[in-house]
Amino acid sequence: QKMKRPELIVMLTQNDRTVENAAAVYEACRNTKAAYWGFKEEGLPLPEMQKLFAQMRADGKRTALEVVTYTEAEGLAGARMAAACGCELLMGTMFSGEISRFCADHGISYLPFVGRITGRPSVLSGSLEEMVDEARAALANGAAGIDLLGYRYTGDAAKLNRDFVAALDAPVVLAGSVNSYARLDEVREANPWGFTIGSAFFEGRFGGTVAEQIDRVVEYVNR
Secondary structure, eight states: OTTSOOEEEEEOEETTEEOTTHHHHHHHHTTSSOOEEEEESSSSOHHHHHHHHHHHHHTTOEEEEEEOOOSHHHHHHHHHHHHHHTOSEEEEEEOOHHHHHHHHHTTOEEEEEOSEEETTTTEEESOHHHHHHHHHHHHHTTOOOEEEOGGGBSSOHHHHHHHHHHHOSSOEEEOSOOOSHHHHHHHHHHOOSEEEEOHHHHTTTTSSSHHHHHHHHHHHHHO
């Protein structure tokens, strides 16, 4: 487990919403080295989401829907969207037993948020101890892993990421604002199961086209 390099999950999103031209961006990037692909529950009509996820699956990609909501009702609606899209991973929402059971019934791996989260784009607050306790309770109740908004943290993000990953014997995805090679170094050091990049690709933070950036990031973390 510890030798494995973190998986890049490419998010076709900017400012926590799916980009309107997500299908065209994916088409230009489908032959890159990224295995995991996803986007958010906001920004595209459901039929377009379903069509794009179907294309990703046909290409042998692993699929994730990240749902930026903080109530059980909205989270459950997001889980239903993930099921309707045939996604393998549901990331986000605040943990709920009802969402967890829905995901179990539909063969979806559930990776909820932890901590106190507000806004969109999200801001994370709370203590490491609180987040670890919350994560362990979620994992004990059916969550497959945790979606940690580490770089949205109001405190020392790099330290939170390292300590949180080390404290849990379960997959952790570091989501949001991984937007520099310096942060990729920190991600490598924390060594989570995975991490997401969305906005940074559309802002050109890693140099080149989106496709070139994806391959650069995969090569960088795997080197």
